[in-house]
Amino acid sequence: MESAGAFDAISPDLACVVLSHVENLKDRFSLARVNRAFFEASKRDASLPPPDVLFQFARESDIAGQHEREVAWLKKAAARDQVEALALLGAYYSEGMHGVEIDDAAAFRLCKRATELDHEGSELYRISIGHLGECYVEGNGVEQDIAKGVELVRKAADLGEIESMLSMASYHSEGTHGVEKDTTKARYLAVRALQSGYINHIKTPEDLARLCAIFRSAGAHVDFDLDNQLVAIGLDNRLITIGITSSPG
Known part of the structure; x- marks a missing residue:
C-alpha cells in the first residue's frame, strides 16, 4: 500500500x-x-x-458482475432503511439469487420494512408488496394468512407487478385461495402480465408451462408467437399460439 x-x-x-x-x-x-x-x-x-449512494454502489457492483460485493453494499444500505436496497435484498433472499441462500424469514422482514417506508408505488415497492403477499399465502417466514396474502398480491397486481398479476390470474383460473373462479379475469390478468413484459422473463420450460396452464384453464385462444422464447430456452423451434385478447366485461 x-x-x-x-x-x-x-x-x-x-x-x-x-x-x-x-x-x-x-x-x-x-x-x-x-x-x-x-x-x-x-x-x-x-x-x-448516504444510503442512496450505498445502493448505487451495489448497482455498479451488480453491473460489473461482482455479486458478492453487490450484496455487501445492499446489506449496508438496507441497514440504513434504503427502500430499494430493502426490496431488492428481500427478493434475493426469497429467490436465492446472486449467491444469497433462500431465507424466508429475512425475505419477509426486508420486504415488510420496504413496504412500510415506500408509499409512492415504485417498481421495487410493487415487487415488495407482491413478495409479502406470497409470504403470507405460503406461510414463508411468517404465520400463514391466506386472506391477507391474497389481498396484498391483488394490490401488487393492481399496481402492475407482473408476477402478482400471474398469481392472481392463476387463483382466478382455478378458483383457489378463497378467490372466485373467473376465467375472464384470469385471462385479462395474464394478458396484462404479457403486455407488461412477462414475455421477456420466459427463460425456462417451467416459465412457459406456467403461462400456458393459466391460458388453458381460462379457455383463451388467440395468436401469440412464442417461437423466439422457445429457441432461447432450448425447446424445439416451432410456433406455438395461445390466446390473449379478451378483457373483463
Missing part, C-alpha cells in the same frame, strides 16, 4: 470524514489504497456515504 504525500499524516477519523463524502465507487477504492489510515477507515461504518 503506497503513501501519497499530504495524505501520509492523515488520521483515521479524518479519513472517515473524507470517505463519507466520496460518491464514486472507484474513487473510494482508490483512496482506500492510499495509506493504512484510509484503508482502516474504509472498513468503518463512519466512512460510509
Whole structure:
C-alpha cells in the first residue's frame, strides 16, 4: 500500500470524514489504497456515504458482475432503511439469487420494512408488496394468512407487478385461495402480465408451462408467437399460439 504525500499524516477519523463524502465507487477504492489510515477507515461504518449512494454502489457492483460485493453494499444500505436496497435484498433472499441462500424469514422482514417506508408505488415497492403477499399465502417466514396474502398480491397486481398479476390470474383460473373462479379475469390478468413484459422473463420450460396452464384453464385462444422464447430456452423451434385478447366485461 503506497503513501501519497499530504495524505501520509492523515488520521483515521479524518479519513472517515473524507470517505463519507466520496460518491464514486472507484474513487473510494482508490483512496482506500492510499495509506493504512484510509484503508482502516474504509472498513468503518463512519466512512460510509448516504444510503442512496450505498445502493448505487451495489448497482455498479451488480453491473460489473461482482455479486458478492453487490450484496455487501445492499446489506449496508438496507441497514440504513434504503427502500430499494430493502426490496431488492428481500427478493434475493426469497429467490436465492446472486449467491444469497433462500431465507424466508429475512425475505419477509426486508420486504415488510420496504413496504412500510415506500408509499409512492415504485417498481421495487410493487415487487415488495407482491413478495409479502406470497409470504403470507405460503406461510414463508411468517404465520400463514391466506386472506391477507391474497389481498396484498391483488394490490401488487393492481399496481402492475407482473408476477402478482400471474398469481392472481392463476387463483382466478382455478378458483383457489378463497378467490372466485373467473376465467375472464384470469385471462385479462395474464394478458396484462404479457403486455407488461412477462414475455421477456420466459427463460425456462417451467416459465412457459406456467403461462400456458393459466391460458388453458381460462379457455383463451388467440395468436401469440412464442417461437423466439422457445429457441432461447432450448425447446424445439416451432410456433406455438395461445390466446390473449379478451378483457373483463
